[in-house]
Amino acid sequence: MTSHAQIATGVTAQAADDWRMAPETPKLVHYGRLARRNPVGFLALLVVVLFVLLGGVQWVAHDAFGTAVAPYDPEKISASEQLEGPSRDHPFGTNVKGQDMLSRILAGARISFLIGLMAVSLGFVPGAILGIMSGYFQRWVDYVIQRTGEAWTAFPVLFLYLALITAFGQGLKIIAFVIIISSVFGGSRVLRAVALVTKHNDYIEASRALGASEMRILFRHIVPNVMPIIIVGISTVFATSVLVESTLSFLGIGVQPGTPSWGIDLSAGQQFASYYPHLVIFPGIAISLVVLGFNLLGDTLRDILDPRLRGSLQ
Amino acid sequence: MWRYALRRLSFLPLIIVVVSIITFVLLRVLPGQDPAILMAGQNATPENVEAIHAELGLDRPIAVQYFNWMGDVLRGDLGTTYQGKQDILSEVKRRFPASAELVVLSLAMSAVIGVSFGVLSAVKRNTPIDYAVRLFAVAGQSIPDFFLLVMLIVIPSVLWNYAAPGGGYVAFWDDPMRNIRMYGPPSIVLGIGGAAGIMRLQRTTMLEVMRSDYVRTARAKGLSSPTVILAHAFRNTLAPLVTILGTSFTLVFAGSAVAEVILSIDGLGVFFLQKALQRDFPVVQFLVLYTATVVVIANLIVDLSYAWIDPRVQYR
Amino acid sequence: MARVWNDIARQRITRRRLLQGAGGAALGAASIYAVGCGGGGGNGGDATPGGSPAAEGTPKLGGILHSRQAAGYPSFNPFGPGISALVQGLFVGFTFYDHLWYVPTDTGETIPFLGQEFEVSEDGTQITVTMGDAVFHDIPPVNGRAVLASDVKASYERFKEQVPFGFSWLQQILDRIEAPDDHTVVFHQNRTWAWFFTSSNAGSPWSSSIVPEEIVGDDETLSTTPIGSGRWTLAGHDGGTNVRLRKFANWREQGRPYLDGVDFVYLPEDTLAIANFKAKEIDSIGGLNRIERQDLEDEFGDQIETSSDLNRDYRCLMLKHEPPFDDPEVRRGINLALNRDELRQVLNLGDGEFCGPLPPAHVKYALPEDDPDLQEYFRFDLQEAKEVLEAAGFPFDQEFTLKYSNFGDAPDLADVIGAQLRAVGMNVNLPGAEDLTAWLSNTLGPGNFQMTSFTHLPYEDPSLPLNFYIEPNQMGYADAEVQAAFDAAAETLEEEARIEATREAQRVLIRKTAPMINLFSAISHGARWDYLKGTIEGRGSFGLFNSGAWLDK
Numbered sequence A: 001m002t003s004h005a006q007i008a009t010g011v012t013a014q015a016a017d018d019w020r021m022a023p024e025t026p027k028l029v030h031y032g033r034l035a036r037r038n039p040v041g042f043l044a045l046l047v048v049v050l051f052v053l054l055g056g057v058q059w060v061a062h063d064a065f066g067t068a069v070a071p072y073d074p075e076k077i078s079a080s081e082q083l084e085g086p087s088r089d090h091p092f093g094t095n096v097k098g099q100d101m102l103s104r105i106l107a108g109a110r111i112s113f114l115i116g117l118m119a120v121s122l123g124f125v126p127g128a129i130l131g132i133m134s135g136y137f138q139r140w141v142d143y144v145i146q147r148t149g150e151a152w153t154a155f156p157v158l159f160l161y162l163a164l165i166t167a168f169g170q171g172l173k174i175i176a177f178v179i180i181i182s183s184v185f186g187g188s189r190v191l192r193a194v195a196l197v198t199k200h201n202d203y204i205e206a207s208r209a210l211g212a213s214e215m216r217i218l219f220r221h222i223v224p225n226v227m228p229i230i231i232v233g234i235s236t237v238f239a240t241s242v243l244v245e246s247t248l249s250f251l252g253i254g255v256q257p258g259t260p261s262w263g264i265d266l267s268a269g270q271q272f273a274s275y276y277p278h279l280v281i282f283p284g285i286a287i288s289l290v291v292l293g294f295n296l297l298g299d300t301l302r303d304i305l306d307p308r309l310r311g312s313l314q
Numbered sequence B: 001m002w003r004y005a006l007r008r009l010s011f012l013p014l015i016i017v018v019v020s021i022i023t024f025v026l027l028r029v030l031p032g033q034d035p036a037i038l039m040a041g042q043n044a045t046p047e048n049v050e051a052i053h054a055e056l057g058l059d060r061p062i063a064v065q066y067f068n069w070m071g072d073v074l075r076g077d078l079g080t081t082y083q084g085k086q087d088i089l090s091e092v093k094r095r096f097p098a099s100a101e102l103v104v105l106s107l108a109m110s111a112v113i114g115v116s117f118g119v120l121s122a123v124k125r126n127t128p129i130d131y132a133v134r135l136f137a138v139a140g141q142s143i144p145d146f147f148l149l150v151m152l153i154v155i156p157s158v159l160w161n162y163a164a165p166g167g168g169y170v171a172f173w174d175d176p177m178r179n180i181r182m183y184g185p186p187s188i189v190l191g192i193g194g195a196a197g198i199m200r201l202q203r204t205t206m207l208e209v210m211r212s213d214y215v216r217t218a219r220a221k222g223l224s225s226p227t228v229i230l231a232h233a234f235r236n237t238l239a240p241l242v243t244i245l246g247t248s249f250t251l252v253f254a255g256s257a258v259a260e261v262i263l264s265i266d267g268l269g270v271f272f273l274q275k276a277l278q279r280d281f282p283v284v285q286f287l288v289l290y291t292a293t294v295v296v297i298a299n300l301i302v303d304l305s306y307a308w309i310d311p312r313v314q315y316r
Numbered sequence C: 001m002a003r004v005w006n007d008i009a010r011q012r013i014t015r016r017r018l019l020q021g022a023g024g025a026a027l028g029a030a031s032i033y034a035v036g037c038g039g040g041g042g043n044g045g046d047a048t049p050g051g052s053p054a055a056e057g058t059p060k061l062g063g064i065l066h067s068r069q070a071a072g073y074p075s076f077n078p079f080g081p082g083i084s085a086l087v088q089g090l091f092v093g094f095t096f097y098d099h100l101w102y103v104p105t106d107t108g109e110t111i112p113f114l115g116q117e118f119e120v121s122e123d124g125t126q127i128t129v130t131m132g133d134a135v136f137h138d139i140p141p142v143n144g145r146a147v148l149a150s151d152v153k154a155s156y157e158r159f160k161e162q163v164p165f166g167f168s169w170l171q172q173i174l175d176r177i178e179a180p181d182d183h184t185v186v187f188h189q190n191r192t193w194a195w196f197f198t199s200s201n202a203g204s205p206w207s208s209s210i211v212p213e214e215i216v217g218d219d220e221t222l223s224t225t226p227i228g229s230g231r232w233t234l235a236g237h238d239g240g241t242n243v244r245l246r247k248f249a250n251w252r253e254q255g256r257p258y259l260d261g262v263d264f265v266y267l268p269e270d271t272l273a274i275a276n277f278k279a280k281e282i283d284s285i286g287g288l289n290r291i292e293r294q295d296l297e298d299e300f301g302d303q304i305e306t307s308s309d310l311n312r313d314y315r316c317l318m319l320k321h322e323p324p325f326d327d328p329e330v331r332r333g334i335n336l337a338l339n340r341d342e343l344r345q346v347l348n349l350g351d352g353e354f355c356g357p358l359p360p361a362h363v364k365y366a367l368p369e370d371d372p373d374l375q376e377y378f379r380f381d382l383q384e385a386k387e388v389l390e391a392a393g394f395p396f397d398q399e400f401t402l403k404y405s406n407f408g409d410a411p412d413l414a415d416v417i418g419a420q421l422r423a424v425g426m427n428v429n430l431p432g433a434e435d436l437t438a439w440l441s442n443t444l445g446p447g448n449f450q451m452t453s454f455t456h457l458p459y460e461d462p463s464l465p466l467n468f469y470i471e472p473n474q475m476g477y478a479d480a481e482v483q484a485a486f487d488a489a490a491e492t493l494e495e496e497a498r499i500e501a502t503r504e505a506q507r508v509l510i511r512k513t514a515p516m517i518n519l520f521s522a523i524s525h526g527a528r529w530d531y532l533k534g535t536i537e538g539r540g541s542f543g544l545f546n547s548g549a550w551l552d553k
Helices: A004-021 A027-037 A039-065 A101-137 A139-154 A157-168 A172-198 A202-209 A214-251 A262-270 A278-305 B002-029 B035-043 B046-056 B062-074 B088-123 B128-142 B145-160 B176-211 B213-220 B225-263 B268-277 B281-309 C015-034 C084-095 C149-161 C169-173 C219-224 C270-278 C290-303 C328-337 C340-348 C372-378 C382-391 C410-423 C436-444 C463-467 C480-491 C495-511 C540-545
Strands: C064-069 C115-120 C126-131 C174-181 C184-189 C232-238 C241-247 C261-266 C284-288 C304-310 C315-319 C352-354 C399-403 C427-429 C451-455 C516-518 C520-529
Touching (some): A039 A278, A101 A172, A101 A214, A101 A278, A157 B002, A202 A214, A214 B145, B062 B281, B088 B128, B176 B225, B268 B281, C064 C241, C064 C270, C270 C290, C290 C520, C328 C382, C328 C410, C340 C352
Parallel strands (some): C399 C427, C399 C451
Antiparallel strands (some): C115 C126, C126 C184, C241 C261, C304 C520
């Protein structure tokens, strides 16, 4: 068992090392190097950024102007152009209502984006904070937060969702509400587990022995250590919410039928899947690509940000 | 620790009561939930609706209904469905094996694939194997389950005119081939979806732990690599893993409904889904109860396992 | 009178419909699929006028037919409870129970089943039926005894008590039933009602099942152990799915059914069902669209037989009879603006026939396709529509709400109608889809709408679609001329004259562009493997009575 002094020295030495090993590189060059070293992650970042931009633009266009940003009106019905395969006029083909699939995919980004945004900002992040506090402080804080969370998770969210949609009709708000609440408690549970384990690490006990306050320990040691988990968590939650919305819409209990949504498009296209694969391929790729992007990005960021791996990156 | 376990378990009845009351009240108070209207159909005149209310016992005060129902359930009488007056207990028993097999097999696949791939990926970090495994896992997690399941039906049909047999549940020991044909492919598909999450987490925590001080210490002591990995590192990665498995289990209950719908499996998940939409209160009430119980117990097992995994974690 | 709305048509089982069940009505639709539509299904086929089965060779006895079951049956009780009576009532009506007669929609000819002779009184209020001989299934407490007139009487009387849904002949027209002796049943109607043979079936043979007197009130037995005198007996099931039927050895038609039994395979998902058909796990399948049918034909060629069926269901747009829709010219303008071709194309890939006041599946009574009034009803002319509306002083700036439920393709129907009405300049607002119950009880039932669109049930009774225009109705529409025309048809006992009277009633409705504007009836397709023979194609649900099916294996 190494002495406290040894650990303390080790910590200081590492800090000194950091100083020497991290010269002031211009941010751009630094990020450029990161991108080159992590090509896949960089691509994922591009996908995510594109998606966020697309979703944001569609959101603004829809709420402010009542339209979508797309080559055709995604909701315009045109029987004569029914079920066309991909062509110059319609790169993604048309569906059974003659609607342009490319336009529908573009417009569908709005729903996916909004759901993910709300789940992360209103659900996961608050939940993560709760979880860290719960895991670190334990005792009664932990107790209260965990029992509440447990009581919540014991309650089948699906039931609540179904009860709410039969009461108030289907729509984005209800999906968001339910996903947000689930994300809160989901986030808190995972973070708690990590905080629980992390807090017992030796160097934390060492810091405490050296007289550091709880808050300092929390911010200086716990939070940086759980940051990778949080970042991975954010990307996971975004990805999961997109998947959940599309699953619910696929089952017909998601957003209003008729709203451009990737899940609804997949569901509508399923009956023609064997004959007109483009109807399911494009929505399927859209969902998968976005979710994949978030997941890969989270992976890469975790690699980059993990303090204990700093300096040992290839 | 056993006192802790007992204390946690003592909360179970409280949670069950709270959850069931909330369910009960929500069903009867939220608008749009009146089963009588659905059953009366287009001739839902006030008289008909009232008659059905009386028949179903919905005209009595909520508290009375609740106590009657709870009392019945505790005695093992789960009641009958509103539509068709089927015995709920028999229906649950009939549907349970199919759902259970699907859930257990999928989770098992996830765990096996996820953990082994995660360890492999961490150990072979930054080699092509690592990248390949990670890509596969992430892809599996990103492609929606329902999409994969639909492909599972469509592709074999288009290519070979093959279809998994429909019909009722057939236990593995009764007809292994049929059972495997019905539940094997979906479990693998669903397992891949879940494996990715487990794999990533396993890899993440595995890497962190491998770099941590006590592992370096163990290595410095001269223990060979495999021993180091297995004996020290792995055990410490179990905490988040167990959490994920615990959460997965509860998620699978809802997720299984999707698989059951697409694959025409008559299981508990789709039962719940259908009956919730048909406002069949007794079924919904019971299944909510069942889910709550399962979740609480699963969470408890998960938490207790932390103590077993990591001796530093103590429960007072 | 509010009619039953629920959809038991041979439409696709969309996922939402499957899950929702609509009190089971959707399941009923599924059950019709299940019991072999558009491709035979092994139930029925008694008198086969002009039947072609003879060309297929001599029927072989034996074998089990595998058919699709698209939804489960919570119970087998033909009396309910409530709306589920329709669901299981249809299925059990076609299988376990027998009936006095049946009127297939396409011929409109009354086919004697257990009832052998029919005598209608001069004034059309009294119908005397002489029964043939038959026995019930040999299950306690009935134990295979003979079917008597008292059983018929008891059955109808219990059906009369049920909460009616859409069908009101039992409550409104039937006065009482007598069973003067063991083989004679006398129906007394409270008015001259020429539609007796079709109306008394409640629009399909669910409310005419002959149930043994001793169990008529025994709901528990009826739900779990159906005992009838029909072609099939219940051999087993899994909680209402995977139902297995076995032939009734003492069925009144000696030598039939040819098949030993029917095993249903629970396949609610269409994709899986088609896959199972291709894999020969089921022998026939219905409810296909044009593309699926073509694909099967391309792949299997001679090995399968395909068929198409004009459904009896129909889509409509219902308008509330209040300004501005109380002006016939406004209604005429709206009708001109509706492009039935586009509707048919989008909603059913172009398969279907336009629908006048009486759906075209009622071949005998509906106006023939070339009828000039009907042609005018179907005409689409956007420019003229605008002019007509303008001339009528239509308030183009007023906002109108088109309500619809989330059931089946109702949202899509509303979507297309909304777009078409907007094209003529109407300001149409489509709120979110209403949950089915909400729509039934808050919108359709009380007539709380300006406009609403939906798909009607496949009524087998020609008087039902016309009855929608008669007081009282959800639209609040009342017209003396329409009433007179309808009554004239109902009271004309002689068939040729009644056909003409019915057609005249339709013309009246067309001329006034009555506020329920009917759009089209879908055509659906079916397929069966060629080793399944003796099926009866088309003829709506009559195919379900086909006990002449056999397997050439």
